[in-house]
Amino acid sequence: MADNQSSDMEVEGYENAILPSSSGSKLPRLRVLSLFDGIGTGYYSLLQLGFDVEVIYASEIDKDALMLTKYHFSGNIKQLGSVTEITTEMLDKIAPINLLFGGSPCADLSGVNYRKKGLFNPDGSGILFFDFYRVWNYLSVKAARENTPFYWLFENVASMEIKNRDTISKFFEYQPIIFDSLHFSPQRRRRYFWSNFPGIKQLAYSREMDDYEMIDSKLEDYLEKNLDRQANVVKIGTITSKRSCLQDSRSRNPVCQDGQCTGLFITEIEAIFGLPPHFTDIGDLSISSRQKLLGRAWSVQVIKELLSLLSSEFAKK
Numbered sequence: 001m002a003d004n005q006s007s008d009m010e011v012e013g014y015e016n017a018i019l020p021s022s023s024g025s026k027l028p029r030l031r032v033l034s035l036f037d038g039i040g041t042g043y044y045s046l047l048q049l050g051f052d053v054e055v056i057y058a059s060e061i062d063k064d065a066l067m068l069t070k071y072h073f074s075g076n077i078k079q080l081g082s083v084t085e086i087t088t089e090m091l092d093k094i095a096p097i098n099l100l101f102g103g104s105p106c107a108d109l110s111g112v113n114y115r116k117k118g119l120f121n122p123d124g125s126g127i128l129f130f131d132f133y134r135v136w137n138y139l140s141v142k143a144a145r146e147n148t149p150f151y152w153l154f155e156n157v158a159s160m161e162i163k164n165r166d167t168i169s170k171f172f173e174y175q176p177i178i179f180d181s182l183h184f185s186p187q188r189r190r191r192y193f194w195s196n197f198p199g200i201k202q203l204a205y206s207r208e209m210d211d212y213e214m215i216d217s218k219l220e221d222y223l224e225k226n227l228d229r230q231a232n233v234v235k236i237g238t239i240t241s242k243r244s245c246l247q248d249s250r251s252r253n254p255v256c257q258d259g260q261c262t263g264l265f266i267t268e269i270e271a272i273f274g275l276p277p278h279f280t281d282i283g284d285l286s287i288s289s290r291q292k293l294l295g296r297a298w299s300v301q302v303i304k305e306l307l308s309l310l311s312s313e314f315a316k317k
């Protein structure tokens, strides 16, 4: 960990107690650890839902993502550096943590990557799951021993091989549920979530029962109105880190403007992810850098739906 980051951890003397909410609520305030934090969609969702976050720590190494979260959250997020460098001493120092979440890099697990390295290859990124597991294991045992609440959520792509899904489930001793952002937005984005949030199984089940086409969220609702852009399709596939990801096999773009087929503006993609326009427009980030950050991100609509399951467990402002 860099020196300037370690100082973050020394700023406060963390009492091993969960303080009552400033709003007077008897419920505990959230003490969060966000691994693989990316552009901070987890924290953004918590704030949108009105949770009273006492403190949030994060692990992230991408400098564009770090710049973006620093900009938006005015340095509220205390960065711990690489997840591989998080030690039990660091965890003892930041404890108690009552919410741990993260989605490790999926490139080496995703079914669409024919050269994926899988879960165990030390040269790949799939193996970072075990760092989440290491932190999860330490914090969950500690919380059980100290009788403090501990909620957690681990996310990854639903296109991973079944053997990898089953290995992850074995480690957590939990089965995942699948959520697709298609339920809340025009984008298909199927993801596994392993979690102990109360009511998560029922929520997933009720969502599966929905008819996609019944949900009032069509691509055309997300297009720039002033430019008279029209949607060629009602729903789109998964948005990835590549600008070309939404061209279909016939190289047809999802939007028409002035008689030409074209791709989505980056601000339209931000809206599809549930983010405000220009959320990723920080410093001099290029369009392709912004697409890279968004292509790896959580869909805010989905994460909000999941985090709202904690509404009766933790204080709100």
Ligand SMILES: C[S@@+](CC[C@H](N)C(=O)[O-])C[C@H]1O[C@@H](n2cnc3c(N)ncnc32)[C@H](O)[C@@H]1O
Pocket: 035, 036, 037, 038, 039, 040, 041, 042, 059, 060, 061, 062, 065, 081, 082, 083, 084, 102, 103, 104, 105, 106, 128, 293, 296, 297, 298
């Ligand atoms: C699938 S993305 C998660 C994105 C995040 N959920 C969001 O909504 O933006 C995985 C993230 O893990 C980060 N990452 C990769 N290696 C890491 C490491 N050693 N420690 C911490 N984060 C890492 C990547 O930079 C990337 O932002």
